[in-house]
Amino acid sequence: MKRILITGALGQLGSELAAELRSRYGVSNVVLSDIRDDVNRQLVEEGPFELLDCRDFEAAGAVIKRHRIDAVYHLAAMLSAAAERDPLRAWDINMNGLLAVLEAARAYSCALFTPSSIGCFGPSTPKRYTPQDTLQRPTSIYGVTKTAGELLCDYYHHAFDVDTRGIRFPGIISSLTPPGGGTTDYAVEIYYAAASSGHYECPLAGDTYLDMMYMPDAVRAAAEIMEADPARLRHRNAFNVTAMSFSPEEQAAYIRKYVPDFEITYRIDPVRQAIANSWPDCMEDYAARVEWDWEPEYDLDMMTQDMLDAVRRHPQGGRNV
Ligand code: SER
Numbered sequence: 001m002k003r004i005l006i007t008g009a010l011g012q013l014g015s016e017l018a019a020e021l022r023s024r025y026g027v028s029n030v031v032l033s034d035i036r037d038d039v040n041r042q043l044v045e046e047g048p049f050e051l052l053d054c055r056d057f058e059a060a061g062a063v064i065k066r067h068r069i070d071a072v073y074h075l076a077a078m079l080s081a082a083a084e085r086d087p088l089r090a091w092d093i094n095m096n097g098l099l100a101v102l103e104a105a106r107a108y109s110c111a112l113f114t115p116s117s118i119g120c121f122g123p124s125t126p127k128r129y130t131p132q133d134t135l136q137r138p139t140s141i142y143g144v145t146k147t148a149g150e151l152l153c154d155y156y157h158h159a160f161d162v163d164t165r166g167i168r169f170p171g172i173i174s175s176l177t178p179p180g181g182g183t184t185d186y187a188v189e190i191y192y193a194a195a196s197s198g199h200y201e202c203p204l205a206g207d208t209y210l211d212m213m214y215m216p217d218a219v220r221a222a223a224e225i226m227e228a229d230p231a232r233l234r235h236r237n238a239f240n241v242t243a244m245s246f247s248p249e250e251q252a253a254y255i256r257k258y259v260p261d262f263e264i265t266y267r268i269d270p271v272r273q274a275i276a277n278s279w280p281d282c283m284e285d286y287a288a289r290v291e292w293d294w295e296p297e298y299d300l301d302m303m304t305q306d307m308l309d310a311v312r313r314h315p316q317g318g319r320n321v
Contacts, residue, residue: 003025003071004031005073006033007076008033009034012176013169024223028048031048032044032047032050036051055097057103064105069108074113074114082180084141090141119143120147121138128281128282133235139278150166154236164237167221169213171212173187173191174215175191187210191311194259195312199264199265200264203272203273206252212242213242214298217296217297221288244296245281248266
């Protein structure tokens with residue numbers, strides 16, 4: 001039986017990955033941790049929880065030892081737009097956090113999942129059907145930490161034999177816990193606006209294409225790559241995965257199928273627009289499909305129906321706000 005630790009477990013991805021992993025491995029076998037415990041109280045109280053600043057190697061190691069952890073999902077990180085507002089803090093959290101957790105994984109022989117992102121690419125990367133192995137010169141501090149993180153995880157695998165694995169996530173859309181500080185957050189906010197006021201002011205230009213994925217696919221991808229047969233993995237820490245690529249204009253058009261009077265207007269945030277312009281329009285994810293049978297289920301229409309249902313049921317953002 002696997003015993004798992006999730007860092008950053010109360011965030012957008014962690015809160016839903018926790019439910020997925022607890023249903024696969026049992027509630028008591030999945031330990032949640034975060035730097036705070038005053039949000040998502042239901043999750044904090046439902047099973048084992050540890051307050052943990054993952055930059056603290058000793059503390060991370062103690063939690064791993066106490067709970068006899070054999071796989072860590074390291075999700076604690078700052079997202080792209082927030083990172084641009086405080087680059088040194090972003091470096092500290094994203095890199096020193098990862099390094100401490102890698103060292104703890106090495107010391108206690110744990111497997112380690114680390115999310116990378118479309119943010120690891122830059123303006124000189126091919127924009128359409130971005131290949132798995134390609135030029136990476138990210139221009140955001142978030143991207144710099146993601147690319148460095150991919151390389152560091154590869155290094156810990158080949159130098160120290162740590163079973164590191166990871167995925168380059170696109171923007172993740174969900175209704176349970178809101179994202180915080182990402183360039184792709186607009187694609188979540190738009191559904192809340194559609195269901196409440198019927199109008200959304202978008203911070204990105206209408207023709208900005210980005211890869212996206214609905215949360216049920218994202219958590220399944222994170223679980224499946226850690227269960228994949230290592231003999232089949234040629235890549236380890238940086239699998240492109242995507243489910244759909246769309247622009248705000250297209251997303252609004254799909255929303256209008258269900259909310260006919262929905263209006264979108266644009267007030268461009270230059271920081272987020274510059275970040276989005278430096279990222280791919282759409283990635284190809286052939287390596288993930290071949291090496292661990294990755295396949296998304298949700299497209300834009302299915303996701304739109306599901307999100308609108310969810311936000312109408314929980315206009316305040318699910319149970320976790
Ligand atoms: N969703 C992330 C962000 O916008 C990208 O990985 O920062």
